[in-house]
Every structure is written in structure tokens, then in C-alpha cells.
Amino acid sequence: MSAAAVEHPCDDEPETLLETANRLMEQLPGHRVEIIGGLVTVAPPPDGPHAKALTTLMVPFLSAGLHGEESNVLQGIGLWLPSGPEDYVIPDLAIVDADFDEHLIEINCYDPACFRLVLEVTSGNYQTDLRHKVAAYAQAKIPVYVIVDRKHGRVHVLTDPLPAGYDRHEVYAPGQKAPLPTSIGAELSLDVDEIVRAGSPKR
Numbered sequence: 001m002s003a004a005a006v007e008h009p010c011d012d013e014p015e016t017l018l019e020t021a022n023r024l025m026e027q028l029p030g031h032r033v034e035i036i037g038g039l040v041t042v043a044p045p046p047d048g049p050h051a052k053a054l055t056t057l058m059v060p061f062l063s064a065g066l067h068g069e070e071s072n073v074l075q076g077i078g079l080w081l082p083s084g085p086e087d088y089v090i091p092d093l094a095i096v097d098a099d100f101d102e103h104l105i106e107i108n109c110y111d112p113a114c115f116r117l118v119l120e121v122t123s124g125n126y127q128t129d130l131r132h133k134v135a136a137y138a139q140a141k142i143p144v145y146v147i148v149d150r151k152h153g154r155v156h157v158l159t160d161p162l163p164a165g166y167d168r169h170e171v172y173a174p175g176q177k178a179p180l181p182t183s184i185g186a187e188l189s190l191d192v193d194e195i196v197r198a199g200s201p202k203r
Contacts, residue, residue, distance in 0.1 A: 071184075079109060
């Protein structure tokens with residue numbers, strides 16, 4: 001999901017980033033508020049095709065048995081980032097270890113060590129998912145980052161995190177299958193055409 005940066009108001013005692021994020025969540029129900037690299041970002045509620053793409057993506061994960069005793073497939077779970085003292089994100093979809101609830105850090109966000117895969121479906125400001133979150137997830141050592149780029153009709157699979165990005169970045173077009181590493185807990189490939197069609201708005 002994409003987002004726009006927001007600056008917190010200045011006064012004699014400026015509020016913390018977490019206080020700003022909490023205030024914005026109260027003022028903007030349904031919006032997704034995150035802190036990435038010390039910047040508060042706000043994403044509007046997703047459109048219908050965004051939600052449809054997420055549901056379409058969940059099917060192969062569930063069919064592969066990734067939501068069970070060893071791992072869970074979850075939407076909108078908070079991930080605490082090491083990039084700043086108050087940084088966190090809320091990926092659209094994630095595969096986490098089944099004992100993730102034992103790794104709660106703060107404000108409903110969990111240790112990145114329990115995340116096997118994170119996935120974002122782009123909205124208006126797709127650069128957030130394709131740039132800023134690439135660095136953030138890599139620094140958090142998330143093993144697999146999948147991006148559904150609805151603007152360009154592509155699926156990106158990033159693996160092998162490094163301090164500033166991912167060592168491997170594969171891009172798949174409609175008509176192709178996007179294989180995912182078995183480190184997520186199963187062997188599966190994503191049908192790019194099916195995902196892109198699900199995420200495309202009706203003309």
C-alpha cells in the first residue's frame with residue numbers, strides 16, 4: 001500500500017512520532033499510518049481492486065498450507081523496524097511464524113525476526129513500496145519481499161536482504177509465474193496474470 005509523508009505540527013513541546021501517528025489514526029479512520037525512516041506516512045483506505053488482489057494472493061498461500069501450525073498468513077499485522085526508535089510498518093500481507101504473538105514489541109507491532117515474507121499491493125504513490133519500503137524491509141532482514149505493482153502490471157520478488165536493499169530482485173510480467181523461495185515454508189509460484197487482473201480497476 002502506498003503512502004504520503006506527513007510532518008507533525010511544531011509547538012513548544014512537539015509530540016513524538018508515535019503520538020503523531022496515534023493522533024492521525026484517530027482523525028483518519030480507515031487510513032494506514034506508518035513511520036518509515038523517521039517520517040510519518042499516511043495511506044488512504046484501499047480501493048476494491050486492491051482488496052481483491054490481496055484475496056487472490058491469499059488463495060495460493062492458504063492452499064500451500066502456510067496458515068496452520070507452523071506459520072500464519074495475515075493481513076495488516078504491524079512490523080517493528082530497526083531503522084528508527086519509533087519506526088514501524090503495516091504490510092498488506094505477511095507470512096509469519098505461528099508463534100508470532102510471543103514476539104510482540106510495542107503498539108501491536110512484532111519483531112521482524114518472526115516474518116518469513118511481506119507483501120505490498122501498490123496504490124497511488126507506488127514509489128513508497130518500490131523504494132522506501134525496499135530499504136526498510138531489507139534493513140529489518142525480511143527474507144522475502146513481494147510487490148504487486150498495479151501501475152505497471154508487474155510482480156516483484158526481492159530476496160537475500162542486505163543493509164541497504166536486496167541482493168536479488170526479480171520482476172515478472174503477466175503470462176509468467178513468480179516462484180517464491182521455499183524458505184517461506186512451502187513450494188509455490190504466483191500467477192502474475194491472475195494477480196494483475198484482480199488488482200486492475202474496471203474501466
